Amino acid sequence: MRDFNELKTNIFNEAKEAGIEDVEIYYSQGRDLNIKVFEKEIDGYKLAEAEGLALRGKYDGEMGYSYTEKVDDTSVKFLVENLIENAKNIDREDKEEIFEGAKEYKKVNNFNNSLEKVEETEKINFVKNLEKEALELDDRIKSIQDCVYGDGFSETIISNTKGLNIKDKSNLAYTYVGVVAKEGEEIQSGFAYKVTNDFSELNYKDIAKEAVDEAISMLGAKSIKSGKYSIILRNNASADILEAFTSIFSAERVQKNLSLLKDKLQQKIASEKITLIDDPFMEKGYASSAFDSEGVPTKEKNIIENGVLNTYLHNLKTALKDGIESTGNASRSSYKSSIGISPTNMYIKPGDKKLDDLIREAEEGLIITDVQGLHAGLNPISGDFSLSAQGFLIKKGKIKDPVNQITISGNFLDMLGDVEEVGADLRFGLPSSAYIGSPSLRIKSLDIAGE
């Protein structure tokens, strides 16, 4: 740490001498481990220790940025020169400020010390067991696509010349398995994952079973006739779609005419059943943090409350433009990116009905258990989506024949408006800079293309 503080002082001094007014360091470092097993052997093993440092500062009234992965004194000049060159070329109207820090921050703990103490042999045994279990559960499982355990630790420091000096650290373990089922000429795949920072929560049997069930249950799947179907969007599929549309809640996108929620504040944009929460303090919320990437204290909020759009997500710049306070949603996906906007732990508030009840009440229709093609078949600007999907027909209130080779299409806002019931089974996707979750949703209808 002594070296880091020296480097920081050197950077701040060099920046000041070069005529940069306020300057901020964003530093992150971490370690990563990834173990891949194939046919009982450790087929891939990855170990990393890495760091990076970004500089942000005001030069001649504009914000400049730069970064380096060579974190030592030889980079100081490079960082300062790049920052100035970049600041000189900014000509946007909205001003970005460096934050002096808040008096108080909530306590958020995303670091589980016990994870750091798990022996490597335990991790290796876990992932080997996962593969073995997945292969043994059913004769029709012929191979394993991926069988992985990984964990990592990361620490971020934000420190600036206006007095802000904060630090955040977190760790996380993840595991996933992809299985391939074969029956005759037919091939189906299944996938399951689990994320936690408590190693004791990882149960290889549960994860293997989920992946195997998914693959086996799809054997015999066929396409169905095109048309409108009453739909249940299972929690994981619903969370995936919500995640892909996250950018529509960004005030930056709204202000730049790039969001379909422009001019929709305080309007009804979804069914009354929908309340969308952004909760940075959620227990086991892997995007939890007491402060955002500008050092602004985070807040819990209902983005949508009973169908009405309450707020957009703001950082300091967009809040200043709208004349309100930041919602604490400034984000940087890494030191390589400038300040943007992202939710923290964002989820649709669960209702009280079990998935089985939703299926029974639907009587006839289709349950969608997986969607693919989210980065291409979905347009966050128009809200339109057309996604490759799989699932099961629902007949007389029960899950029946597996269905694949279909697409589901609609418009995100229309779909939110058509939500008839919200399940109790809240589930989150894989964490990135945000952690997005949803319960299963029963939707009046969506367009299905198939035969």
Added chain:
Amino acid sequence: MINKKIIENVIEAALSTGGDFAEVFIEDKKGIGINMISGKTENIMSGRDFGIGIRIFKDFNSVYAYTNKSDEETLIQTAKKASKALLGSNDIKDIVINNIKHENKHIIEINPTEIPTKKKIEAMKRAYISAKEFDELISQVTVNYQDYNQKIAVANSDGLYVEDERTRGRIAIGAVATKNGEMQSGGSAPGAHKGFELIEDLDIEWHGREASRIAKTMVNAEYSPSGKMPVIIHNGFGGVIFHEACGHGLEATSVAKGNSVFADKINQQVASKIVTAVDDGTLKNEWGSSNIDDEGNPTQKNILIENGILKGYMIDKLNGRRMKMEATGSSRRQSYKYSPTSRMTNTYIANGESKFEDIIANTEKGLFAKYMGGGSVNPATGEFNFAVMEGYLVENGVVKKPVRGATLIGKGSDILKKIDMVGDNLSFGQGMCGSSSGSVPANVGQPTIRVSEITVGGRE
């Protein structure tokens, strides 16, 4: 980039627990990204990526470690830590590496890191103006620019030491058209393995207008019909269909472990006889080209499918061991943070004999996908999906009204057999391809092709 004696010592340390192959990858990359909205620069980020990756093999197993530090002590420690994952005899080898020089096939005329940012922004403003002024329906225009210069060195226990330099640039224009409160988008994003001459030689205004033309066409379009129908996929970025639907299944990453529908199918008919498909990392200054791959082998032209017969895969060193086949210069990685594996470079369907006009004229009823969006595939099942960015209905041999929101789904192995016309107008489009070794620049390409039947997911 790092003293050779140090590299030799690191390789020796990496092999100290009985590994049978070790490799050091050094990367030093400088680049800039500029983001413009409404003709104003919003964000500019520039910086330096720097790190070292160490890879060790023992039989079919591999270990990878990386660090940002380049001092000998850290590197040797990193190598030793990594080597502990391989249990084997304590074995001391004496490694000597020799510099192998290769000819630089991709000449860079103007080093972009020496061009003032102002000049890059001027080019972006031209793109903005041409797109914005295209039509009054255009409500927003975004322009993103990036360039970088990546220096790499690869050394390994076979005695190889080789360096390479990759300079790439790209400008991406996105236009939004708004009509009656409804928004649709269009885009154009040319890029190449070139210096700033890419921008100087580019008809930027054409790309700006093209982005806006697509957005305007789509905001005026009705929803696409659904169901199975013949689909004509235009040249250039249309090649994404081969990339996703078949290309990924031809990467050793999925073939070696039998997780591909194309495994064990060499010399078998996998496509219609008029299909020849190639992956060529040597194409001069193309987006996906480089002199050597990321494990130090020269890139090469690999014939994947010839007249419908499967001829080869894209193979990296590790998977090559499992498959008992030679590496094909196809090993790539996003950065030192990734262990490399077999990936596509510039992948395309070769020219056929049909004229574009004849393909349209011969189609009674179907969809013409003029520009494709992206897509993805499940390599195990071969099931793919693609978005059509700009589509039209074809009726009685004539291109009719535009349609929006179409998605194409199917299985790669089926689609290849259903290609019934291949045009003579091969061109390329640029994309970023994401897979286990990260996101790498990849060209896709094809002439206009017709597939006799694909499931189109629309809303009507």
